[in-house]
Amino acid sequence: MKKEFHAGNRARLYDMMKPNSLLVLFSGREKRKPNDESYPFSPSRNFIYLTGLDSKEFILLAMKDDHEVKEEVFILPAAFLAERWTGTRLKEAEVRELSGIETIQEIAAFAGRFHRLALSGNYSHLYLDLYKAAPGDEDTPAFDFSRKAAAEYPQLRQKDACAMIKKLRLIKQPCEIAAMREAEKITKAGIEAMMKASRPGMYEYQYKAEFDHALGQFGPQGPAFPSIISAGKNNFCIHYYSYTGQAHDGDMILNDVGGYYDNVMTDVSRGWPCNGRYSERQKLLYSCAYATSNHMFEIVKPGMKMADVDKTIRSYNAERLKDAGVLADVKDIGTYMWHGGAHHVGYDVHDVVEAPESIAPGIVFCIDVGIYHEEWGIGFRLEDNCLVTEDGCENLSRDIPREISQIEDFMKK
Ligand SMILES: [Mn+2]
Numbered sequence: 462m463k464k465e466f467h468a469g470n471r472a473r474l475y476d477m478m479k480p481n482s483l484l485v486l487f488s489g490r491e492k493r494k495p496n497d498e499s500y501p502f503s504p505s506r507n508f509i510y511l512t513g514l515d516s517k518e519f520i521l522l523a524m525k526d527d528h529e530v531k532e533e534v535f536i537l538p539a540a541f542l543a544e545r546w547t548g549t550r551l552k553e554a555e556v557r558e559l560s561g562i563e564t565i566q567e568i569a570a571f572a573g574r575f576h577r578l579a580l581s582g583n584y585s586h587l588y589l590d591l592y593k594a595a596p597g598d599e600d601t602p603a604f605d606f607s608r609k610a611a612a613e614y615p616q617l618r619q620k621d622a623c624a625m626i627k628k629l630r631l632i633k634q635p636c637e638i639a640a641m642r643e644a645e646k647i648t649k650a651g652i653e654a655m656m657k658a659s660r661p662g663m664y665e666y667q668y669k670a671e672f673d674h675a676l677g678q679f680g681p682q683g684p685a686f687p688s689i690i691s692a693g694k695n696n697f698c699i700h701y702y703s704y705t706g707q708a709h710d711g712d713m714i715l716n717d718v719g720g721y722y723d724n725v726m727t728d729v730s731r732g733w734p735c736n737g738r739y740s741e742r743q744k745l746l747y748s749c750a751y752a753t754s755n756h757m758f759e760i761v762k763p764g765m766k767m768a769d770v771d772k773t774i775r776s777y778n779a780e781r782l783k784d785a786g787v788l789a790d791v792k793d794i795g796t797y798m799w800h801g802g803a804h805h806v807g808y809d810v811h812d813v814v815e816a817p818e819s820i821a822p823g824i825v826f827c828i829d830v831g832i833y834h835e836e837w838g839i840g841f842r843l844e845d846n847c848l849v850t851e852d853g854c855e856n857l858s859r860d861i862p863r864e865i866s867q868i869e870d871f872m873k874k
Pocket residue numbers: 717718728729730844
């Protein structure tokens with residue numbers, strides 16, 4: 462992303478802040494594995510959305526007076542020995558070029574700088590990103606800072622910046638959509654590699670190796686999130702990460718994977734028979750999911766209630782399964798559909814955005830139709846990425862084989 466994208470995101474965030482307020486955002490810190498090295502560092506997604514800076518221990522500070530906003534970024538200093546061991550740190554000129562932020566200071570200066578601002582009498586509110594995916598999740602640096610600020614600067618009323626950033630992230634800008642199109646090409650290469658290699662006897666970890674190898678040709682970043690790749694009965698575990706199972710003749714392969722491009726992610730699922738030919742029962746169930754998915758891409762358009770997307774996926778698919786003679790009563794659809802059918806995707810795979818009441822252009826969400834028939838041993842999902850346009854929607858992942866004969870033909874070649 463260009464710096465103008467990040468600068469624009471910040472400007473829109475600053476507009477939402479109250480006058481006489483401060484904003485402090487942290488990029489995050491590394492997390493140590495139980496003994497030795499650290500997990501790969503992943504910056505706060507909000508931080509990278511707003512700054513483009515992929516580095517641990519950076520801080521963005523913004524000061525809003527009546528109207529004017531000043532911003533500063535605090536970075537890790539150049540450190541010859543640390544950089545010899547773990548790689549170069551972003552330097553001032555790069556930070557300016559990536560983020561568009563002109564005022565740069567070393568991280569050690571932050572505490573003093575904030576102290577003076579807090580005591581200046583000019584500020585009454587402090588915005589922090591106090592997001593947690595689930596209660597009990599580990600505290601981020603923002604939570605530590607929140608406690609410290611509450612104790613030392615009780616005159617600053619704290620507010621959650623994440624609620625505002627979620628509003629910004631809901632509508633995707635043209636450069637994000639362009640990045641997602643690139644990420645779809647990478648995802649396609651990965652899924653097609655698995656389809657091509659597929660054969661009875663193959664282990665799930667070998668499918669994963671095909672996916673990872675294909676993605677590795679596009680850059681060092683790899684999959685956007687831990688890939689779900691499973692065979693046969695393991696498809697009944699919705700978030701399966703063991704990769705130890707073996708595909709037996711007649712089994713279906715399920716994948717739920719994503720690629721990355723310029724920080725934007727995809728989230729795509731396909732289901733195919735490991736031997737390259739759908740059985741009659743697999744065809745029957747897959748055709749229901751396929752018809753439901755296609756129906757959704759026909760009807761989604763601006764103005765539709767977001768809640769109706771999920772409801773319609775469920776009810777339409779229930780009708781298809783009933784027509785196919787699989788389901789006696791549509792009320793029992795829960796027997797075969799185990800999870801929701803729509804979630805936003807973008808800077809996160811389950812994108813952290815403000816849930817909209819109605820659909821608007823620029824929103825991107827997954828249309829995910831999962832069918833799990835335990836008695837028949839058939840489970841899969843068909844998940845695509847739906848971009849809402851001015852007058853309808855577009856399936857961004859449509860080029861990844863998704864129709865029965867198309868998948869069979871592709872696997873034959
Ligand atoms: Mn998914």
